[in-house]
Amino acid sequence: MDKVDPPTSAPAGGSRAADWARLVARVAQDRDKEAFTTLFDHFAPRIEAHLQRLGLDAAQAEEIAQDVMITLWRKASLFDPSKSALSTWLYRIARNRRIDLSRRDRTDYVDPQSPAILEIASEGRIDQAFDGQQRDDIVRGLVTELPNEQQSLVKLAFYEGLSHSQIADRTGIPLGTVKSRLRLAFTRLRRGLEAAGVEESR
Numbered sequence: 001m002d003k004v005d006p007p008t009s010a011p012a013g014g015s016r017a018a019d020w021a022r023l024v025a026r027v028a029q030d031r032d033k034e035a036f037t038t039l040f041d042h043f044a045p046r047i048e049a050h051l052q053r054l055g056l057d058a059a060q061a062e063e064i065a066q067d068v069m070i071t072l073w074r075k076a077s078l079f080d081p082s083k084s085a086l087s088t089w090l091y092r093i094a095r096n097r098r099i100d101l102s103r104r105d106r107t108d109y110v111d112p113q114s115p116a117i118l119e120i121a122s123e124g125r126i127d128q129a130f131d132g133q134q135r136d137d138i139v140r141g142l143v144t145e146l147p148n149e150q151q152s153l154v155k156l157a158f159y160e161g162l163s164h165s166q167i168a169d170r171t172g173i174p175l176g177t178v179k180s181r182l183r184l185a186f187t188r189l190r191r192g193l194e195a196a197g198v199e200e201s202r
Contacts, residue, residue, distance in 0.1 A: 017081065017085050017086070018081075020039070020081075020085075020086040020087075021079075021081035021086065023035040023036075023038055023039050024039065024072070024076050024079050024081075024086060025076075027039070027072070027073060027076040028076035028077040028079070029077075036069075036072070036073055039069070039072065039086075040069050043068075043069065043072075043086075043087070043090055044065045044066065044068075044069050045065075046087075047061075047064070047065040047068055047069075047090060047091065047094050048061045048062055048064075048065040049061075050091065050094070051064055051065065051094060051098060054098065056098065064094055064097045064098060065094070067097055068090055068093045068094045068097060069090075071093055072090065072093075138192070139158075139189060142188070142189050142192040143155065143158065143189070145192070146185055146188060146189075149181060150181050150182070150184060150185040150188070151185075152171075153167055153171070153173075153178060153181050153182055153185065154182065154185045154189075156170060156171070157182060164178050164179055164182070167182075
């Protein structure tokens, strides 16, 4: 594979952006660790410094910066250089992670990565319906409209991050019933998102 030298100073004509895009493509296509290291060394400290300027302490900023770069490693194929610069894409991820961090102190936080959500999502693409601040706010409103028997289970899944089996143990409801009610609840929530104009990522 051809080696792409790390971009240094910002040359004219957008060639720096093209260099970054080529490095990301190498990560996406070949899992190229050298390319990823170049990206990490350049962007991670900048993201970390940016987050500290926004008020996060050093440990939180470092954690989020590393999480952003892990996301780049895992989801490099999702970056589209025709839509945004790499820095814009990474800083947007960092912003969302910072929002998530602030939400975790709230009792009504909806965790899109909770075990119950991921377990149901493995049967389809439901997990992608719960990304972003707008979706989070809408989901919390939709949860209050669910039937009581579904709402109580969804709250255990969303707010406490319990798995299906943990919910069954907590409530004494058979595991099969827990799964069935949660599946129905997710169907209602997804339809509610669609009705609100919040579409799933494809």
